[in-house]
Amino acid sequence: MRTLKRLICLLVIALLGYSGFIFGMPYYRYFALRSDAADMVRFEVKDEEKLKNRLFERAQRLGVQLEEENVRLQRMNGGYRMEVSWSETVNVLNIYNRELYFNFKVGK
Numbered sequence: 870m871r872t873l874k875r876l877i878c879l880l881v882i883a884l885l886g887y888s889g890f891i892f893g894m895p896y897y898r899y900f901a902l903r904s905d906a907a908d909m910v911r912f913e914v915k916d917e918e919k920l921k922n923r924l925f926e927r928a929q930r931l932g933v934q935l936e937e938e939n940v941r942l943q944r945m946n947g948g949y950r951m952e953v954s955w956s957e958t959v960n961v962l963n964i965y966n967r968e969l970y971f972n973f974k975v976g977k
Contacts, residue, residue, distance in 0.1 A: 888961050895957045898931045899971045902953070907975040910949050917942055920949060933957075943976075950976035 905927050909920055921940060928935040933955060941952040954972035961967075 891959055891961055892967075895959060895969050895971070898933050898957075899973070901931055902928055902933055903973045903975065906951055906953060906973070910951050910976040917944070917949070920951075924951070924953070945977045948977045950974065 902924075906924055909923055921942060924940060925935060934957075935953070935955055939954050943950045943952075952972070952974045954970070956968055956970045959967045959969060
């Protein structure tokens with residue numbers, strides 16, 4: 870009986886760890902892309918096409934599926950303002966699906 874309780878406890882802990890990892894990765898990608906976009910707008914690129922291309926390259930490396938219509942770039946007082954949005958579906962063991970929506974604004 871003790872062994873069964875320990876096994877169930879280990880399974881619950883493993884399921885919680887797995888779920889935390891599955892839900893944590895989209896948030897990691899969100900924060901990484903937002904930080905990189907803020908750096909791009911602030912320091913690096915001052916050409917609109919280059920800025921978008923760099924953003925799409927970084928999103929691709931992170932595994933974020935960005936579409937052209939999900940990125941809005943505005944020229945403002947000597948800089949840019951970027952608005953980005955996308956969604957990801959999280960699937961936990963083919964039992965629980967959750968759509969997560971992400972958006973951020975960076976720049977002036």
